[in-house]
Amino acid sequence: MGQYTASELWSITAMQSFAGFSLFSVLLLMALGLAIIFGQMGVVNLAHGEFMALGAYTVYLCSQLAHNYAPALIPVYFLFAIVAAFLASAIAGLFVEWSLIRFLYKRPLDTLLATWGLSLIMQQLFRTIFGAREVTPTLPDWLMGSFKPSESIDIPINGVFVMALTLALTGGVWLFMYRSRLGLRMRATVQNRNMSGAVGINTRWVDRLTFALGCGIAGVAGAAFTTIGSTGPDSGSRYIVDTFLVVVFGGTASLLGTIASAFGIAQAQSIFEFFLEGTMGKVAVLMTIVVILMIRPKGLFANKVRS
Amino acid sequence: MKTLFDRVFGGKHGLTSLAVLALILLAILPLSLDIFRLNLVGKYLTYAFVGVGLVLLWGKAGVLSLGQGVFFGLGGYCMAMFLKLEASDPISTKIQSTPGIPDFMDWNQLKALPAFWEPFHSFPFASAAVLVVPALLAFVIGLAMFKRRVGGVYFAVITQAVALIVSLAIDGNQGYTGGRNGITDLRTLLGHDIRSQQAQYVLYFTTCVLLIGVILLLQWMLSGKMGKILLAMRDREDRVRFSGYDVSAYKVFIFSLAAALSGIGGALFVLQVGFISPSLVGIVPSIEMVIFTAVGGKLSLYGAVYGALLVNTGKSLFSENFPQLWLFMMGGLFIAVVVLFPNGVAGIWQNLTDKTSRWFAARRKAPATAPAVEVNVPVSLETETSKTP
Known part of the structure; x- marks a missing residue:
């Protein structure tokens, strides 16, 4: 790289690492909800991506509402829309758990097929309601534009926003899981369902709420993605393999593992994609992950417990 | 002791199933x-x-792979590479800047045939590759995973990732694989035009005969010790391991065999349809193939054939007439099969025949209930155990 000056190299490094961090927050956002549903409950939810898309469409609906009825609210609507996205996906999650998942807890492979069916139905619903074209919500002005710390470095604000949201959400999930009563009950149910039932925890409701929480977080992730790209009926399915790989690679039972694996995969991917052509960079990353998973099937941070 | 005849055809019951399938495929x-x-x-x-x-x-070994499309595709690509080389002889490609290489390579400024394409000039090599390449990949994946006792959901997720990797890799190397368009414009097989009506009839009957042959071969295999061990492995893997059987070796064998069979399917697909592309390799086709099997009944070899026919006929009817409804139907089908009919069409059929035979037995009132019981026992065993894969 002899043709670059030192300051240009510095800018490239800065932008490249920002791209890496940006991808890291995206992957982590996608994986958080699944880390709860798959990691804690062992339910393979292949419709996870569609719950993200549901969150994104909720934001789009909110933006349409704000645009048509209360233009004055446009600068602030986005914050409410995130809450709405959480609620919409969480309620949908509650319903899905009640109507489908609860019958399949003992049959993980069947859950996988049933949730794939669910994802097809949800995709077609999005297509019927919102149309096949991708949609973008009207974003408030403060989310547009970019910082320019120096002449050649250009850091988009929406990327920073997604990072901040990821940080807040990860902190929130950690607090919830390890510092709240309901989180305690969830972890207890995962570790020993019968004993939890025996001490008076309603494990059935805990399952339902855990599933809903995971879906709600997926909704927030979807809401965050509307600031980066547009949303189409099949947006969700594009993310699902990456999301699962992040969770499996990190070791399913640990939040820290998910964070570490999202970080590792994101950095690897942004570096590979810088040097290789688009899809081959992705192929290289996925291959690396699969090969590592073949050597360490339980992921990077496996809990050393009997199961 | 079962005779060879019984093992291949599966007794009177199996003979009826075979006759019905052969009648439908070869005559009706x-x-x-x-x-x-x-x-x-x-x-x-x-x-x-x-x-x-x-x-x-x-169904039998309890290992769900979401990457069977990969093996189907690899078999297809091996056959397509041979056909493409046959179709791109120097005379018919003389307008290219490098005659004698496939057209998509010429478009991508390749000057010579890549080395891994060279052996595909030979038909015996290509036919062997149709079986060996998928089986070899499955062997490597299977060895790595099953030796470490990875199974269930993890195996499903990782095979799904493999499907994504292979389809992206084919897609991304346009000069070597034809990229997203795949390998198209295939014309002749050893000098015979594969697009003529006569050739299509021949290929159809070849497919039917091969398929029935494969089913009979598998029936023979499953009726012996292999079948018993697979069933035992699916239901109580630990006990089989403690009895001294190498569980992972059986799984690797079955996975490789399933891959080789998928490869045959892929090769026959290419011959009949005349192209192959990465869209037949990726995640969606792989999981759709699982649903064909589930609809037919994951325990029944004949069921798999009916499942593939039913779902695909439904798909083409619905997507021709009500494209909007197709995904709802397909999604509903996934859920219904899993929740309501875990043994698919074959399971429903089995239930019906059981009920009628019980009804007949009850009408006879005599101690002649014995044959009905004989039919019932293995069936109820299978349906019970299949709930906990």
């Missing part, structure tokens, strides 16, 4: 459909090769 469909529709049926039957492989792997 060819006589009632025009060549266009029959060619479509032939295409669906190539998916049934993947289906019978999945019956072995998923």
Whole structure:
């Protein structure tokens, strides 16, 4: 790289690492909800991506509402829309758990097929309601534009926003899981369902709420993605393999593992994609992950417990 | 002691199933459909090769792979590479800047045939590759995973990732694989035009005969010790291991066998349809092949054939007439099969025949209930155990 000056190299490094961090927050956002549903409950939810898309469409609906009825609210609507996205996906999650998942807890492979069916139905619903074209919500002005710390470095604000949201959400999930009563009950149910039932925890409701929480977080992730790209009926399915790989690679039972694996995969991917052509960079990353998973099937941070 | 005849044909019951399938495939469909529709049926039957492989792997051994499309595709690509080389002889490609290489390579400024394409000039090599390449990949994946006792959901997720990797890799190397368009414009097989009506009839019957042959072979295999061990492994893997059997070796074998069968399916697909592309390799086709099997009944080899035919006929009917409804139908089908009919069409059929035979037995009132019981016992065993894969 002899043709670059030192300051240009510095800018490239800065932008490249920002791209890496940006991808890291995206992957982590996608994986958080699944880390709860798959990691804690062992339910393979292949419709996870569609719950993200549901969150994104909720934001789009909110933006349409704000645009048509209360233009004055446009600068602030986005914050409410995130809450709405959480609620919409969480309620949908509650319903899905009640109507489908609860019958399949003992049959993980069947859950996988049933949730794939669910994802097809949800995709077609999005297509019927919102149309096949991708949609973008009207974003408030403060989310547009970019910082320019120096002449050649250009850091988009929406990327920073997604990072901040990821940080807040990860902190929130950690607090919830390890510092709240309901989180305690969830972890207890995962570790020993019968004993939890025996001490008076309603494990059935805990399952339902855990599933809903995971879906709600997926909704927030979807809401965050509307600031980066547009949303189409099949947006969700594009993310699902990456999301699962992040969770499996990190070791399913640990939040820290998910964070570490999202970080590792994101950095690897942004570096590979810088040097290789688009899809081959992705192929290289996925291959690396699969090969590592073949050597360490339980992921990077496996809990050393009997199961 | 079962005779060879019993093992291959599966007794009286199996003989009826075979006769019905042969009648439908070899007589009813060819006589009632025009060549266009029959060619479509032939295409669906190539998916049934993947289906019978999945019956072995998923129904009998309890290992669900979401990457069978990869093996189907690899088999297809091996055949397509041979056909493409035959179609791009120097005379018919003389307008290219480098005559004698496939057209998509010329478009991508390749000057010579890549080394890994060279052996595909030979038909015996290509035919062997159709079986060996998928089986070899499955062997490597299977060895790495099953030796470390990875199974269930992890195996499913990782095979799904493999499907994504392979389809992206084919897609991304346009000069070597034809990229997203795949390998198209295939014309002749050893000098015979594969697009003529006569060739399509020949290929259809070849597919049917091969498929039935594969089913009989698998029936023979499953009726012996292999079948017992697979069943035992699916239900109580630990006990089989403690009894001294190498569980992972059996799983690797079954996975490789299922892959080789999928490869045959892929090769026959290419011959009948005339192209192959990464869209037949990726995640969606792989999981659709699982649903064909589930609809047919994941425990029944014959069921897999009917599953592939039913779902694909439904798909083409619905997507022709109500494209909006198709995904709802497909999604509903996934859920219904899993929740309500875990043994698919074959399970429903079995239930019906059981009920009628019980009804007949009850009418006779005599101690003649014995044969009905004989039929019932293995069936109830299978349905019970299949709930906990």
